[in-house]
Amino acid sequence: MENNNLPRRKFLSNIAITGAGFVLGLPQIANASDNGKPALLGGPKAHPGGYSGWPLFDSTEEKAVMDVLKSGTWGRLGGNVVSNFEKAYSEMLGVKHTLGVSSGTSALTTILGAMDLGPGDEAIIPVYTFIATYNVIVLNYALPILVDTDIESFQIDAGKVEAAITPQTKLIMPVHIGGTPADLDKLMAIAQKTRIPLIEDACQAHLAEWKGKKVGSYGLAGAFSFQASKNLNCAEGGAITTNDSDFAQTCYRFHNQGQGGHTTAYTPGTGTRATNLRLTEFQGNLLLAQMTRLQAQAKRRAENAAYLSAQLKEIKGIYPAKMYEGTTLSAFHLYMFRYDRQHFDGLSRETFLKALQAEGVPCSEGYGQMNRDTYVTGLAQNKHYLKIYGEKTMREWLERNQCPQNDKLTGEQAVWFFQNMLLGSHTDMDQIAAAIRKIKKNAKALAKL
Ligand SMILES: Cc1ncc(COP(=O)(O)O)c(C=O)c1O
DSSP states (O other): OTTTTSOHHHHHHHHHHHOHHHHTHHHHHHHSOOOSOOGGGTOOOSOOSOOOOSSOOOHHHHHHHHHHHHHSOOBSTTOSHHHHHHHHHHHHHTOSEEEEESOHHHHHHHHHHHTTOOTTOEEEEESSSOHHHHHHHHTTTOEEEEEOBOTTTSSBOGGGTGGGOOTTEEEEOOBOGGGOOOOHHHHHHHHHHHTOOBEEEOTTOTTOEETTEETTSSSSEEEEEOOTTSSSOSSSOEEEEESOHHHHHHHHHHHBTTOSOOOSOOOTTSSOOOOBOBOBHHHHHHHHHHHHHHHHHHHHHHHHHHHHHHHHTTSTTEEEOOOOTTEEEOOOSEEEEEEOGGGGTTOOHHHHHHHHHHTTOOOBOOOOOGGGSHHHHGGGGOHHHHHHHHHHHHHHHHHHTOOHHHHHIIIIIEEEEEGGGGGSOHHHHHHHHHHHHHHHHTHHHHHTO
16 A cells, blocks of 8 residues: 555655666666667667566465355355455545446446436547547437547646536546546536536546545546456456445446435436446456555556656657646556657658567557547437437537547557556666667668668
8 A cells, every 4th residue: 555645746756765776767778778770670679578467466366266156156246245345445545435347338337327317418528538438428329529638648638628518518527548637626626617527437547646536536426447458457347436325326226227225315217227237256356356466566657657757758759648737646557658750750650659569669559539430420320319419410519529639649649558568677668768769760761661
């Protein structure tokens, strides 16, 4: 649990004191060679080693799975393992209630079900997110309103949220993308002023903090994913966090076929739809086992990210994603940065990514332009949407979803590294930075490929 509640500045200075590589950064940087030919042109790899595997597990996880198997109680109804996980997760996050569910998508679905989102309603979401954030709105035949991205932070542009609000807006759902908090001060202020509930899609943001408090504890509810790639993983799973006891009960009922839960705030006519989105005891125990590693892994990712950023900031044309003032801890599910080809002799992002991969540095351009994807634009022709909203509204919807900053970010600039790469050593980080410097030095030759 160390460091978890430290303010950011103190947390980072602790890293500087305890992380010898950070203090002795310069000699290590000199060791990671950016000389010689790029690997894409036949030279040696800047990062010849591998990265941490994912998931990490040992006999703790083996025992967790076997204990449930042998108990004969495999589902949560009748068992107590999922409940134990929920208690532990609530404690770790500093929230009153956690409800384990079958995925991050299920967490969002349950929240929206408990809010009774439906046809004719609008929901504000960022355009820069995994498609699940959009899908859960559309499954309820509500209208997703996509808000442009703050290109510097990759997060929803909080300054553009108010303009997207209409009398139909039922919720504002920022995503803490990459595991870094969106601008919660601005978003909470809008939610309070307009009395529109804020839902945090924290599916990538386990343990991330805003002003020393965990994300997922700010809005009416938070949604987490435990899908296999996530920083906390049980293959497939998710959780809802909330401080609202009535809302927690409504969520429980929604995810359990309308059964269980005993809220006093039941309003006839609501809470009349439900499904089964329960988490199993196997997943609950696997999560408890994985949680024994979570704090230490989060600390290491944050240390390595700070160490890497210190080097990347020195390279013109590489801009690590900005974090807002209130960020006291990022989960670094992704390490995101912008690439500007103008400072790399015009080398395209595509070739930059190929060259990085050849150096032994896995990377991706990340999300595409959701608002331009035919999967999304096709909604304007969906027969049910046309029936509910009409042709004019759906045509206007396409117009409302223009996101010029996001076009620029996704079309030319965004680059991602992955959370497991940050579980390595300072030498790994030195070599990643050296790979980029080597590509920059040889950008002209690479651009000719
Ligand atoms: C931002 C975001 N929202 C929602 C989800 C959905 O989570 P799951 O895959 O567990 O359904 C994900 C998963 O990648 C995500 O990244």
